[in-house]
Amino acid sequence: MVTRQNASTKHDSVRAKSEPAAVLVVHGPNLNLLGEREPEVYGRTRLADINRKLKDLGGELGIKVDTFQSNSEGAIIDRIQAARGKADFLLINPGAYTHTSVAIRDAIAGVAIPAIEVHLSNVYKRETFRHRSTIADIVVGRIMGFGAEGYYLALRAARAAIDAARAEVS
Numbered sequence: 001m002v003t004r005q006n007a008s009t010k011h012d013s014v015r016a017k018s019e020p021a022a023v024l025v026v027h028g029p030n031l032n033l034l035g036e037r038e039p040e041v042y043g044r045t046r047l048a049d050i051n052r053k054l055k056d057l058g059g060e061l062g063i064k065v066d067t068f069q070s071n072s073e074g075a076i077i078d079r080i081q082a083a084r085g086k087a088d089f090l091l092i093n094p095g096a097y098t099h100t101s102v103a104i105r106d107a108i109a110g111v112a113i114p115a116i117e118v119h120l121s122n123v124y125k126r127e128t129f130r131h132r133s134t135i136a137d138i139v140v141g142r143i144m145g146f147g148a149e150g151y152y153l154a155l156r157a158a159r160a161a162i163d164a165a166r167a168e169v170s
């Protein structure tokens with residue numbers, strides 16, 4: 001592992017070019033109910049379908065995609081910590097923990113894996129308590145309001161960012 005520093009990210013880890021690109025996708029609480037839960041807000045696509053499509057797209061983009069969902073804050077933190085040195089990028093939809101969890105923020109900052117924050121809904125069109133994100137200022141970027149499509153956009157963005165980071169250190 002080598003380290004890079006630029007204006008937007010402090011010491012994000014960049015895994016060696018020889019290692020296949022790896023992305024961890026973390027889904028937070030209640031996202032296991034996607035497809036059934038408030039479909040007018042979150043759409044009708046099930047989480048298993050999103051995960052399958054992410055893996056297929058990962059195959060096309062040359063990325064090994066691991067997916068993880070938990071309703072528990074501690075389990076999410078454990079999974080993020082386990083990705084240290086193993087994942088090039090993190091895509092995370094922390095669900096309601098987006099608005100409350102300093103611990104998830106600290107985990108992302110602690111492992112120094114560059115991350116993209118994904119939300120199915122446009123949280124700014126919703127209640128004001130959803131406008132606050134504890135991770136907005138430590139992620140590379142945020143994608144929201146495009147439903148399941150946002151995850152696929154995020155994976156493509158991660159591929160471009162991994163390529164850019166690897167080119168920078170080679």
Ligand code: DQA
Nearest residue numbers: 030093095096119120121130
């Ligand atoms: C969400 C938005 C959150 O406010 C909400 O608590 C979720 C889903 C989204 O994907 O739009 O669980 O993260």
